[in-house]
Amino acid sequence: xxxxxxxxxxxxxxxxxxxxxxxxxxxxxxxxxxxxxxxxxxxxxxxxxxxxxxxxxxxxxxxxxxxxxxxxxxxxxxxxxxxxxxxxxxxxxxxxxxxxxxxxxxxxxxxxxxxxxxxxxxxxxxxxxxxxxxxxxxxxxxxxxxxxxxxxxxxxxxxxxxxxxxxxxxxxxxxxxxxxxxxxxxxxxxxxxxxxxxxxxxxxxxxxxxxxxxxxxxxxxxxxxxxxxxxxxxxxxxxxxxxxxxxxxxxxxxxxxxxxxxxxxxxxxxxxxxxxxxxxxxxxxxxxxxxxxxxxxxxxxxxxxxxxxxxxxxxxxxxxxxxxxxxxxxxxxxxxxxxxx
Amino acid sequence: xxxxxxxxxxxxxxxxxxxxxxxxxxxxxxxxxxxxxxxxxxxxxxxxxxxxxxxxxxxxxxxxxxxxxxxxxxxxxxxxxxxxxxxxxxxxxxxxxxxxxxxxxxxxxxxxxxxxxxxxxxxxxxxxxxxxxxxxxxxxxxxxxxxxxxxxxxxxxxxxxxxxxxxxxxxxxxxxxxxxxxxxxxxxxxxxxxxxxxxxxxxxxxxxxxxxxxxxxxxxxxxxxxxxxxxxxxxxxxxxxxxxxxxxxxxx
Numbered sequence: 001x002x003x004x005x006x007x008x009x010x011x012x013x014x015x016x017x018x019x020x021x022x023x024x025x026x027x028x029x030x031x032x033x034x035x036x037x038x039x040x041x042x043x044x045x046x047x048x049x050x051x052x053x054x055x056x057x058x059x060x061x062x063x064x065x066x067x068x069x070x071x072x073x074x075x076x077x078x079x080x081x082x083x084x085x086x087x088x089x090x091x092x093x094x095x096x097x098x099x100x101x102x103x104x105x106x107x108x109x110x111x112x113x114x115x116x117x118x119x120x121x122x123x124x125x126x127x128x129x130x131x132x133x134x135x136x137x138x139x140x141x142x143x144x145x146x147x148x149x150x151x152x153x154x155x156x157x158x159x160x161x162x163x164x165x166x167x168x169x170x171x172x173x174x175x176x177x178x179x180x181x182x183x184x185x186x187x188x189x190x191x192x193x194x195x196x197x198x199x200x201x202x203x204x205x206x207x208x209x210x211x212x213x214x215x216x217x218x219x220x221x222x223x224x225x226x227x228x229x230x231x232x233x234x235x236x237x238x239x240x241x242x243x244x245x246x247x248x249x250x251x252x253x254x255x256x257x258x259x260x261x262x263x264x265x266x267x268x269x270x271x272x273x274x275x276x277x278x279x280x281x282x283x284x285x286x287x288x289x290x291x292x293x294x295x296x297x298x299x300x301x302x303x304x305x306x307x308x309x310x311x312x313x314x315x316x317x318x319x320x321x322x323x324x325x326x327x328x329x330x331x332x333x334x335x336x337x338x339x340x341x
Numbered sequence: 342x343x344x345x346x347x348x349x350x351x352x353x354x355x356x357x358x359x360x361x362x363x364x365x366x367x368x369x370x371x372x373x374x375x376x377x378x379x380x381x382x383x384x385x386x387x388x389x390x391x392x393x394x395x396x397x398x399x400x401x402x403x404x405x406x407x408x409x410x411x412x413x414x415x416x417x418x419x420x421x422x423x424x425x426x427x428x429x430x431x432x433x434x435x436x437x438x439x440x441x442x443x444x445x446x447x448x449x450x451x452x453x454x455x456x457x458x459x460x461x462x463x464x465x466x467x468x469x470x471x472x473x474x475x476x477x478x479x480x481x482x483x484x485x486x487x488x489x490x491x492x493x494x495x496x497x498x499x500x501x502x503x504x505x506x507x508x509x510x511x512x513x514x515x516x517x518x519x520x521x522x523x524x525x526x527x528x529x530x531x532x533x534x535x536x537x538x539x540x541x542x543x544x545x546x547x548x549x550x551x552x553x554x555x556x557x558x559x560x561x562x563x564x565x566x567x568x569x570x571x572x573x574x575x576x577x578x579x580x581x582x583x584x585x586x587x588x589x590x591x592x593x
Contacts, residue, residue: 062499091501102496105591106515116500118510147590160496167500 017070032227048224095164099176154185174206401474409482461542485519518589525581
């Protein structure tokens with residue numbers, strides 16, 4: 001897991017954010033009192049189903065959408081109180097990439113990347129030099145004179161990332177940046193975002209509906225549901241100790257969770273929460289307690305290289321043996337719960 | 342020239358003397374006749390038509406592009422929404438667009454006099470032509486600009502662009518291929534308007550065709566002028582389409 005190099009200082013603070021859309025015949029509450037703190041150097045994930053308000057939330061962060069109520073502080077400055085000019089300066093510090101890349105289709109790759117420098121009035125020679133650097137960073141030096149139509153989706157997103165980095169931002173907002181890409185390309189784009197975060201110290205805020213994205217690169221995650229934050233915390237914590245219904249629905253891993261799983265026979269639920277990497281738990285159990293282990297179901301996935309998930313094993317009939325089993329598993333650092341049929 | 346003579350003789354010449362014979366016959370009886378006699382009439386008329394078309398198109402584009410941009414920028418959900426202004430502008434443009442050119446030409450006679458110092462003539466007609474065409478151009482430009490992907494404009498906004506920067510560096514360049522196409526469509530429309538110049542004693546191919554066809558019953562000149570108009574429209578359309586395609590980098 002990535003830890004921020006800098007001390008944990010808040011960069012983005014969202015306080016009681018509300019966004020209400022007026023529609024014919026009433027209003028739609030997109031955001032209903034959001035509180036969030038995103039620290040400098042973090043990769044912060046916001047996940048939710050369609051319509052949970054995640055897009056609205058990230059668009060409020062650079063004021064592409066104006067919230068109805070609440071406060072957003074970026075680097076201590078209230079962006080909702082900014083005038084047009086301050087807003088433009090702020091937006092150069094808070095870059096954004098999009099699901100549909102949003103490149104200028106009539107301009108070459110190099111011109112696309114140069115655009116933020118052009119509007120900021122950077123001298124041409126200096127801008128061209130920076131464009132070269134940025135294209136090298138995203139691995140597209142040889143595509144400088146190509147037009148976006150000639151590039152693949154992944155390459156287009158790389159151009160968009162280079163363009164977003166041109167103004168030396170502090171924050172990179174990613175609005176479903178990998179949702180239009182295939183899994184392989186998603187991996188490479190996520191790796192690039194991680195590299196940017198690590199090498200340049202840029203804080204990354206990303207919204208997605210894909211678990212894999214959160215699992216792969218985020219430090220912290222917030223689960224958004226119905227315009228509210230259902231759950232927030234470190235990725236490891238939120239994944240294992242999912243408390244909210246929204247979280248349980250979202251995560252395949254602690255599937256159909258505790259309340260709803262019913263075993264046909266008395267069973268034990270063994271929860272893997274990141275410890276005991278590569279330990280032969282079952283073999284150990286068989287050896288030390290001398291019981292036959294009957295696995296009813298198992299769903300374990302690696303997150304940041306550590307095992308997460310749960311396994312349901314048949315509970316031994318003998319209460320003494322059962323106690324022994326529970327004790328052994330607990331000693332191994334696993335959480336065990338009895339499940340009645 | 343005797344048209345019925347041509348009509349009956351042509352198949353006969355083709356049968357008796359083959360294609361070469363027909364060619365000679367047609368040259369002697371139709372084209373050569375038309376060219377020799379009408380060259381002095383048609384050549385200046387072509388110049389006048391091109392002059393009126395190009396001048397009016399350019400003038401109406403200067404006004405039309407500005408208005409088209411205003412329409413798109415100030416619309417609801419645009420870069421700088423001003424709904425009331427947008428509605429007022431849209432209404433005026435629709436009003437002007439709904440007056441047929443030939444009526445506007447007459448309505449504007451006094452204004453034309455005040456502006457150009459004359460009431461009639463080839464050059465003078467470019468004024469009412471511009472007035473009649475610019476609302477059309479504005480709507481055309483509006484349509485082209487509306488085609489620009491909203492996401493790209495949003496991205497430009499998110500990068501901290503000013504409204505002017507979005508207009509100059511994003512909206513217009515991204516709409517360029519469509520604007521070029523619209524330009525050639527407007528030019529052919531204005532070319533069509535110029536043919537009504539005869540009403541205001543203007544010149545050009547249209548006026549020539551009407552004058553010689555209607556008043557003198559010299560159909561050869563009328564046909565020749567019409568053919569030249571058709572060729573002109575073809576040239577404008579083909580050139581516009583190919584230029585638009587060439588400038589469109591969304592085509593691989």
